[in-house]
Amino acid sequence: MLSVEQTEMLTRVGPGTPMGDLLRRYWTPILLQEELPEPDCPPVRVRIFCEDLVAFRDSEGRLGLVEELCAHRQTSLFFGRNEEGGLRCAYHGWKYDVAGNCIDMPTESPESNFKDKVKLISYEVRDGGGLIWAYLGPREFMPPELPQFRFMDVPEEHRLHTKYLRECNFAQAIDGGIDSVHTNFLHAGLDRYRKTDAYKERIKGSTDLDLLYRTADDAPKFMTKRTDYGLLVGARRNLEAENKYYWRFNHFLMPFYSMTPRGGGGHAFVPIDDYNCWSFNLSSKVDRPYTEEERERQLAGIAMDHDLAGGVNMHGGLIPGTYRTVRNRDNDFLIDRTMQKEVNFTGLAGTGIQDSMAQVTMGAIANRTREHLGVTDIAIIQARRLMLGQAIDLQEGIEPAEPHTPEAYSVVGVQFVEEKDVTFDECIERQRPRLYAELGS
Amino acid sequence: MLSVEQTEMLTRVGPGTPMGDLLRRYWTPILLQEELPEPDCPPVRVRIFCEDLVAFRDSEGRLGLVEELCAHRQTSLFFGRNEEGGLRCAYHGWKYDVAGNCIDMPTESPESNFKDKVKLISYEVRDGGGLIWAYLGPREFMPPELPQFRFMDVPEEHRLHTKYLRECNFAQAIDGGIDSVHTNFLHAGLDRYRKTDAYKERIKGSTDLDLLYRTADDAPKFMTKRTDYGLLVGARRNLEAENKYYWRFNHFLMPFYSMTPRGGGGHAFVPIDDYNCWSFNLSSKVDRPYTEEERERQLAGIAMDHDLAGGVNMHGGLIPGTYRTVRNRDNDFLIDRTMQKEVNFTGLAGTGIQDSMAQVTMGAIANRTREHLGVTDIAIIQARRLMLGQAIDLQEGIEPAEPHTPEAYSVVGVQFVEEKDVTFDECIERQRPRLYAELGS
């Protein structure tokens, strides 16, 4: 549990809050590249860290991120015209470049220098790895490079990113991203389902450790190691029959990423404001492009290979024109009580919606004073300490190191089986080549 | 009128409020039995007295009512799996019995005793008379028995309960339940309608006193008598032509029931929170089951025998999957201005919707400092005094007596015609056998 004060510090991200200040020291993914696909495409609203902004790509492909409202009379620049070299407010035609400079002010006489005095708040923006990134902190602390996730350098066809709205504070999403023990219930099929012929046929001959061993031990032992990106989280499950341990190494990467041992994938849980975040699902393959089928399944919201209900729609897709899932808190995620009786614990298909249910129903900001954390929550406790510690440090002038170790972010999750006498530290050493190597499909 | 302070005391029902404390001394109907029909059926959200809870019926049919959020990490147990002997949270599998005890905590090692330290807030729940009842107060003051309404003991087929959401504070609904003079307008047809052949044909030969005499006198004289369940309310109408009095005896039963002289029916107006309540419509017949036609009409929301517009839909039915009426404040109850010109005073069909309109349009909590109460409001004044008095008493340690006189709740409403020289007290004596007798159809 956290105190009220700790929860406040952990969850509030607006300008001037301790956590808001900390998050602003990092490059932040704000959009999928598809949202600003080409020069002079329509501008996009960006609400991030409680700030209302507009992003656009100008005629030369440069990215801009500026305050939403025109400096003249406060009309929204989301409705502006993105035209030759800038974004023009539709009310009186004031025009801004990507740096927020007013570059045309037709309402003034040509000799006026009024426009030189007008500048929008603007932030640095960059393309990278299929995402659009922004830096909202003080310029003097801006890390020169984006974090070097593996997906940053692969060809476009090797990547498969999606995003959707999660209607709760980002810290609840982070908790879920770290806490791999929940896969034993939230994402798992019922015993009765696992005993069906259909299921047995499905896993027959499989070498997928996740499928075979994830639910072998409901009380995995958690261990963490502080790294230069955040935390390496080891979860050790006892394989009774084989007298071995099944290990999963997840990662928490400051300030809101998690990497799981499945398909080289990770998540970024980016705060929109105190009550909402984006869940970016980041996937890539080093050695080959995604197949058309994989891509279609993912974009349609179908879990790729471990959805126990088999081929079902993960989130029922997105509400057209939005990144909000059709299945959401307003409709109880369309829970299927028969599925909950017969197939899995949730009555929900798809890990994304299962995660949303678990996190969103806590309330927009969970009341952590009511929590009862157990032994499987120690990685969460560590991650919270890390975040709160950095936020406090920053208030005292101590800058976080992680924004300046971009190369550390190339780590991936792994899973493996080891003899029981191999320690956590020894496992890390043995896995080091995989943790930091290129990722095969 | 009431002062601001009195209104606050009357209407606020959350934990720790004077009225909230008082209400928690009583057994409270929280659900229709149909909402938890069988062992291991889906759990149901229950918001009552501003508390967010989940009700469920376990594998052995026992009822549970516990706080909504799991003690572990605050995921909603509404999404939990109701399975062998308890409700299991879908996030990490913590499982609770009907008493709120954590009976399985798979994330801890078998030898851990952590689960013994975890307990959800839970309340006593019981089946009774087609309803599900809860007691939300301190255990030491829990009345041993449920109130003995007449419908409690009749066979299931003799009962016909419905409920719907009323989007205002419960005290406004109580006022309406007591105030029988409003039937002269809110539920009455226009003179012009009463003069139609269709209407005359309809009441021809009728012996229904309500139909014949209710609107004979718009200014009935009200009298009240304090009883061991609350108030007996007598409304006396002058029958000019016959030189007699037409009497109606309604009842206000603490803390939120009313019984009317029609069909042995009554209402419970149960606070969801300060701004919403459930209107339970409770009907039963001692001597026979409801016919299929009666049942269909009632469930379809059709007023059973005194809807002046004749066979119309009372509330347009419920929005599927909810207990909210299709006709509600958001659509002005679909008022029909032509009906209001030609047929009745409201342009609304069905007493339920008429009552909702009258009560809900006052605002979520009516501003009682603006009221002008007249002679027909004296029963309301008495009932408010009774409630406020008990609330104040309780703050001073004086427990209410009513929760402990369950047998008093078997009273029913009656109507009759008497000679003018029979006093109120004499009428009560004469009606005593009917007031407390078994109810014929």
Add this chain to the structure above:
Amino acid sequence: MLSVEQTEMLTRVGPGTPMGDLLRRYWTPILLQEELPEPDCPPVRVRIFCEDLVAFRDSEGRLGLVEELCAHRQTSLFFGRNEEGGLRCAYHGWKYDVAGNCIDMPTESPESNFKDKVKLISYEVRDGGGLIWAYLGPREFMPPELPQFRFMDVPEEHRLHTKYLRECNFAQAIDGGIDSVHTNFLHAGLDRYRKTDAYKERIKGSTDLDLLYRTADDAPKFMTKRTDYGLLVGARRNLEAENKYYWRFNHFLMPFYSMTPRGGGGHAFVPIDDYNCWSFNLSSKVDRPYTEEERERQLAGIAMDHDLAGGVNMHGGLIPGTYRTVRNRDNDFLIDRTMQKEVNFTGLAGTGIQDSMAQVTMGAIANRTREHLGVTDIAIIQARRLMLGQAIDLQEGIEPAEPHTPEAYSVVGVQFVEEKDVTFDECIERQRPRLYAELGS
């Protein structure tokens, strides 16, 4: 820009606020006459200056405007029955006349004088010029006459009024009504569109100054003159080719009207509350009725003669049963990004929706501390000063003069071309006959 305090004073209109007090000194258009078309028609909710009221027209055609809730027990009189000589509450039948007097109280005995003590808050209401007007201020300051706009005296068929909801504070709408320079962008076609054959064909041989010259100069010079209705606003555009000036005279009439030089039309921006206003579009022709086609186009929301996209729907019509446009802030006014690329600056068709976008996206109350006002904003600055000045004066007991110069309101907007050496004051003299003359079609 304005300070926070000035913005508060300018925008808050509830009872007891300085601006609210000032507005209440004026007769205010509250409804279209079509909303209360005949005696005993259904009553209408009127929210104006943050007050919730009900308007009705009694059996003799008299208008009433009274507080919404019945004095008895606070049920809404919007649901009342408008019947012989008054509005009867549907709950217990209390009945009120247009002056708010309780004229029937059937729940009291005939000899009771309780009803003489009950009176609703009520305001003076009048028909005039196709509108329904109310005076919400102190009776002793009530102007004897309605403002004498030109449309007040023309036959009904010569008028064409509409209204719709604008979801922002009225002061933003006033700014837009005064600020004619925005027509160069917000309401203008792109150069690329103006070069199309279709457009050239359209304006061929036109003598419409607006069409020909409006966009000839993006930085018009603004001048204002204090008048006995408010401000005459002159905007002077340089016509380079012809070595002349194109002038437009708009008017700001206290406290929320604007008159433009197009079709004798004007606007009233009437505060509903601090966050919403009605935009009344007021049009009339002195010399002839509107044609059927003109009427249909206007009522369908089609801009009459200068919609650059040609014959398109101005606002997509109104949501049935409301005066809210289908295209509104909730759907980003259904912006068409292709139209914005190819045709005009906004991607929106119709001046009404263009204005709404510009004003509403500022937020419900624009943050005027962030504005940067330029030379084309001087009329706005003057108008704000005028309003704030009158509001401050009134707090000090100095009554505004404008409510008592109704004849001054007959002014109209004009446009014309003049030699460069004719001064603003000379222009006013020359235009005086047109400014105050009858308006031809």
